[in-house]
Amino acid sequence: MNIILSTLNAKYIHTSLSIRYLKAYAQPEYNVQLAEYTINDPAMNIVTDLFQKNPDVIGFSCYIWNIEETIKVIKMLKKINPSLIILLGGPEVTYDTREWMEKIPEVDFIFIGEGEQSFKQFLDEIHGKQQFENVSGVAYRKDGKIAFNPQSGKLDLKSIPSPFRFEEDLPYLSKRITYIETSRGCPFSCQFCLSSIEVGVRYFDREKTKDDIRFLMKNGAKTIKFVDRTFNISRSYAMEMFQFLIDEHVPGTVFQFEITGDIMRPEVIEFLNNNAPKGLFRFEIGVQSTNDATNELVMRRQNFSKLKRTVTMVKEGNKIDQHLDLIAGLPEEDYNSFRKTFNDVFEMRPEELQLGFLKMLRGTGLRLRASDHDYVYMDHSPYEILKNNVLPFEDIVKIKQVEDVLEKYWNDHRMDETVEYLVQHVFPSPFDFFQQFGTFWDDRGWSRIGHQLEDLYRRLYEFLEESYEEELAIVRNFMKYDYLRNQKHKPRKPWWSDLLSKEERSSLYRKILEQPERLGTKFSEKQFTEKDLFKHTVIEVLPFNIKHYEETGEIVKEDSLLLVHYEPNEGKTTVFTSPIRELEVKVS
DSSP, rough: OOOEEEEEEEETTTOOHHHHHHHHHHHHTTEEEEEETTTTTOHHHHHHHHHHTTEEEEEEETTTTHHHHHHHHHHHHHHHOOEEEEEEEEHHHHSSHHHEEEETTOOEEOOSSOOOHHHOOOOOOOOTTTTGSSSSSSEETTEEEEEEEEOOOOGGGGGSSOOSSGGGGGGGTTTTTEEEEEOOBBSOOOTTTTGGGBOOOEOOOOOHHHHHHHHHHTTTOOEEOOOOOTTSHHHHHHHHHHHHHHHHTTTTEEEEEOOOOOOOOOHHHHHHHHSSSSSSEEEEEEEOOHHHHHHHHHOOOHHHHHHHHHHHHHHHTTEEEEEEEEETTOOTOOOHHHHHHHHHHHOOSSEEEEEEEOOOOTTTTHHHHHHGGEEOOOOOTOOOOEOOOOOOOOHHHHHHHHHHIIIIIIOOOOSSSHHHHIIISSSSHHHHHHHHHHHHHHHHGGGGGOOOOOHHHHHHHHHHHHHOGGGGHHHHHHHOOOOOOHSSSOOOOOSSOOOOOOOHHHHHHHHHHGGGGOOOOOHHHHOOOHHHHHEEEEEEEESSSHHHHHHHHHHOOOOOOEEEEEEEETTTTTEEEEEEHHHHHHOO
């Protein structure tokens, strides 16, 4: 019997941990094939590929991001081969299971919750007497009706075999994200999250986990993401794993964790700041809201001052990038309250700030009590909210405008100094900058088209030119500064039109060659020739002392030279600056 486990990942670089666990648990008695696709693959292409594998049974792992596309595939497969047995599992179908069985008559079995043991029992029965009442945690069709078998007790995670030893996966380890879990469950009860439903935290065998990580690194894995809901719930466990990863990591490998910020002890952060190589770790921290009343309504315990301490200490250590999450649309969080939440979190200047919108996930307490706050949400996945009693749809639209430009102008770090100046000196708050620019962006229809890097600069300039013209003299030059220093190679044609003339550039280059020490010791040590300067550098004159600003954050209106060198072989960019007066040259 030919059995295939499949899923539709959100992106090609993602991998499915769930189907690998099922395959590993089924061995050695049963050989199961894996077949992964993405939600962007045409359904017909997926169906064609699966059909050519000649399956007898196909199981799909289902999530909010892939259920709609998965249903299309299922219906086509069943039309082509009505005898094909189709299984579903995963968090999206674990809840409201009867509804799914009725909604998709093409589905024969739905596995509820943790699936390794149930799937193995199913394989025993499908190859044997087919007495499916012996399979725990499954819904199936029997005599024209839907039957349900209760789940058995939780698995001993220490007994689950490794899902990482399949030979067919090895060529792709360096190209995709590898997901790993060292525990299941969550100690918290956040009512918008599925993890709150499982009581308690269970751990996998530590030494087996370490062996798996060694194996993955040895075979080329570059990004390993821990999917534990709260990696640092046990300080001793987290410290042991951090120490192991620091001691045995392979250069070039990055580890990502979801941590709870307000329970992270200062001594743990100090240990990481002192011992972790820069770039080895990346933290994802769910803040969601800084509104205490909102957090209480969703049963979320959070000490924001301690969370802020954690984020600040990690940032000051300059070893670990941080990704912070917000959720718009939580109970009693109106537009003004969310503005405050955004500003509270942006004040910490995380490397990435993810602005998401509440999704009313099946099985969560918030969905079950949606009427308490007059929630209206999408009927289909991802069940995103459309409004509630304090946040009308028009406010959600406005916050989505913030999300659009936040991603492009902060998370991608294309113009950090420009944004920093704008949010500190031009706009009342960071949220107001992103909101006003986001609304302008949306009004122009730019959210519906693609953008080159130069377009992003021109569009910000157009926005400021219309509403903040008095600030343009300074902001425009911060934009030049950001544009030049963030290039890996000398740009052919910058986005601005008022370039220095050839005569002005020649005059500046001559003065630089006459007195290279004016641009600092590092510059003079390079012993550039005139040919080097013309071929591999760009110069601009800025109307403020950029060196003083970098050191103090203060604007001193004084012309200064910006020279950016692009190393042709290494793709390395170096910035040199000097007040123009020190070069004893005049520019128009």
